[in-house]
Amino acid sequence: MNSQEIRKRLSAYRVGIAGAGGLGSNCAVALARCGVGTIVICDFDRVEEPNLNRQYYFLSQCGMKKTDALKENIYAVNPAVRVITHDIILDRQNIPVIFEGCDVIVEAFDRAEMKEMIIDAVQTSLPGVPLIVGSGLAGWGRNDALRSRKIDDTLYICGDETSETSEELPPLAPRVGIVASMQANIVLEILLDRQQ
């Protein structure tokens, strides 16, 4: 498939992104560059200066809602993408409604409890929809510990599955970006290998 064919194929699909922090913002921009047709983005937060060490935002966007800022950045890269935003706190009840019709969902939350919640919600209420989870990306170095693991056709895990963010082990652009790109790469694998 050449670039044009890839764009054409991807333009037919809709990808949901749960969270617009380090994983979500970087993953969304990567997917927009490749030409995914529709991206559904959910977050309730605003851009703050400390986010800029890893998240796909700019100093001039501090104070903006992340959903608005990310939409702006996606349009600056590829205006052909349809971006649907929800400024909302996701929970078990609204996840199946908001992400209904998505071909793939990317988990991009910060807290492990939320990761557990969305796995439960998608596996239970959106059966068959692949969910790509990020788990373990804190700190720096240890490239070779980062991996992606297919559990089955509906669940994939990216990250080292061991490092937890803390004061002494913050999330930083390189490892967060690697995991976000791994997630985007699995989205492409799922969508481009799909029989039309």
Added chain:
Amino acid sequence: MKIRLNNRDEEIERQSLTVSELLAYKKYTFRLRTVKVNGVYIHPDLYDSTIIRDGDNVQVIYLMSGG
């Protein structure tokens, strides 16, 4: 019994055991994890009542904060 645990063969000196018992047996101490047995997501409320038997395929996923 023999099970598949995270894509590896695992020999366990028991006829069967619950998800909770397996997590304790393997000393999986991470605070948050997700478990699938034969492709079915197991809610944490069901860890004590879900039985793992010979030949089952068990996936344990660790959930770490950060994103």
